[in-house]
Amino acid sequence: MVDINAFWFGPRLGAVHAACLKSFVRHGYTVRLHVYEPPTDLPEGVELFDAEQLMKRSELVSHGKTGSYALASDKYRYRILRAGLGIYVDADVYCLKPLPERNYLIGWENDKAVNGAVLAAPSDSRLVAYLNDVFLDRSFIPPWERKSRRHKLMLKKAIGLAADPTSMPWGTYGPALITHAVKSFGLEAEILPIDTFYPLHCSQLSLLYDADMTLADITTQRTCVVHLYNFLLPDRAIPETSPLGRMLAGKA
Known part of the structure; x- marks a missing residue:
């Protein structure tokens, strides 16, 4: 069984993250949490x-506009x-069942x-090389941006004012980059259906708090x-x- 790796920066994981890491441990995975400093609430069975x-x-x-460390995570x-x-x-x-x-x-x-919340690829693949190389290119111009935006970035690049990654739109180096890369390298056939990893859209998170709902109601056999x-989770009581x-109780 291939190992699971997650990245964390901060003093505490919190209940949701701790429960998620434990869910992979329960399914027999070796789980590594990559950290600079150990969180105080590290779940049993998770390696550092x-x-x-x-x-x-x-x-x-961190991302310049939001302060999020998603860019570093990417x-x-x-x-x-x-x-x-x-x-x-x-x-x-x-984790509900093995990947x-x-x-x-x-x-x-x-x-x-x-x-890219779940991501794996051969270490020597063109995809992995490209995703890493983009971060080395300080003058990277996203090919998927509209023409006027690319032109503006090219002009700035020409006068030595290349865009800093922290100033680029949210997700540029995450989902947008991965989407562009897999399509460019003809890997669409490798992409799994929506319900495999993302059965719940981010606009439907309130369903997670419904006391009359079960996980079976929001997942499929492929999930x-x-x-x-x-x-994005609402800050409210969790039945x-x-x-x-x-x-959170480990009963899913």
């Missing part, structure tokens, strides 16, 4: 990995793949784009994991019998 081995702490940058997950350590998962991905045994693990999030979009309540 020194993130400095793959990315110096000085490279830990960069780090591609390093995990390049190092051949196994499967990358976001810390808010809850498919495939060279590529990439899933559609909607009809047009993939997400292996549920991405919980933790940063014990709700899908999220059962996940």
Whole structure:
């Protein structure tokens, strides 16, 4: 069984992230949490990995507009793949059953784009090389941007004012980049259906709090994991019998 890897920066995981990591442990995976400093609420059975081995702490940058460390997480997950350590998962991905045994693990999030919350690819693949190389290109211009936007970025590049990654739109180096790459390299056949990893759209998160709902109501037979979009979860009471309540209790 291929190992599971997640990246974390901060003093505490919190209930949702801890429950998600434990869900992979319960399904027999070796789970590595890549950190600079251990969180105080590390779940039993989760191993620690020194993130400095793959990315110096000085490279830990946040998104300029939101302050989120998603940009650093994008960069780090591609390093995990390049190092051949196994499967990358976001810390808010809850495991319901073992993942498919495939060279590529990439899933559609909607009809047009993939997400990188669950990601695996051969370490020597063109996909992994490209995803890592983009972060080395300080003058990267997203090919999928509208023509006027690309022209503006090219003009800035010409006068030595290349766009900083932290100033680019949210998701540029994450889902947008992965979507562009898999399509460019003809990997669409490797992309798994929406309900495999992302059965619940981020606009439907209130269903997780419904005391009369079960996980069976929001998943299919193909669903292996549920991405919980933790940063978008409503801040309200979680009924014990709700899908999220059962996940937190390890009963899902």
